[in-house]
Amino acid sequence: xxxxxxxxxxxxxxxxxxxxxxxDPISEHNRLYWYRQTLGQGPExxxxxxNEAQLEKSRxxxxxxxxxRPKGSFSTLEIQRTEQGDSAMxxxxxxxxxxxxxxxxxxxxxxxL
Amino acid sequence: KNQVEQSPQSLIILEGKNCTLQCNYTVSPxxxxxxxxxxxGRGPVSLTIMTFSENTKSNGRYTATLDADTKQSSLHxxxxxLSDSASYICVVRRDFGxxxxxxxxxxxxxxxx
Numbered sequence: 001x002x003x004x005x006x007x008x009x010x011x012x013x014x015x016x017x018x019x020x021x022x023x024d025p026i027s028e029h030n031r032l033y034w035y036r037q038t039l040g041q042g043p044e045x046x047x048x049x050x051n052e053a054q055l056e057k058s059r060x061x062x063x064x065x066x067x068x069r070p071k072g073s074f075s076t077l078e079i080q081r082t083e084q085g086d087s088a089m090x091x092x093x094x095x096x097x098x099x100x101x102x103x104x105x106x107x108x109x110x111x112x113l
Numbered sequence: 114k115n116q117v118e119q120s121p122q123s124l125i126i127l128e129g130k131n132c133t134l135q136c137n138y139t140v141s142p143x144x145x146x147x148x149x150x151x152x153x154g155r156g157p158v159s160l161t162i163m164t165f166s167e168n169t170k171s172n173g174r175y176t177a178t179l180d181a182d183t184k185q186s187s188l189h190x191x192x193x194x195l196s197d198s199a200s201y202i203c204v205v206r207r208d209f210g211x212x213x214x215x216x217x218x219x220x221x222x223x224x225x226x
Contacts, residue, residue, distance in 0.1 A: 004156070040218065040219075041218050041219075042117075042202050042204075042216030042217050042218050042219055043157070043202075043216050044216070045213050045214060056213070058213075091156050091157075092156075093156070101147070101159045101162060102159070102214075103159075104149075104156030104157045104158065105156050106154075106155050106156050107154070107155070107156050109154070
């Protein structure tokens, strides 16, 4: 499968714990995006990378959130001290160039108890 | 405020019937508009993309229209199939080079046999 993959697909954690998600984009795609989607809503932009550089972060990305793409390939999104409001689907997408179609992964569904 | 509004919120139609979903946006300056299909628990998949100069784009049984003057778009689905049951999300890119996309909340379409 050469699509965008995300791991894990589901995560249940207790409030206050840290979680880390991984995204593997389509190879050759130098742009990688993270979104958050709550039930019944469209995705909300969190951040994006061009290669290993994090070029933009949304104000939704509080200081408890950190994203990395150390080698310009896979990316990780870490949430520290999780809160119940963090419960959502976290989507990753990649694209080959700016303004090109973004290809989304299946998402990681997070539930914070 | 840059917004994308979709209607109806949900729609139920019989298999084989046609339907039209609406998208109104206030995003400015406009770069392009995309329609995505999102199956439950999956990431969105791109259906069409239209720039300012395009007023119609087809992808199989899906036909999207765009009126950049009135800032309205529609997605018409012909001869619906059970597999068309999904959320359809309208996404507007704000301007050339701006990475942030504004997502609508989607229309939940259910096809019944």
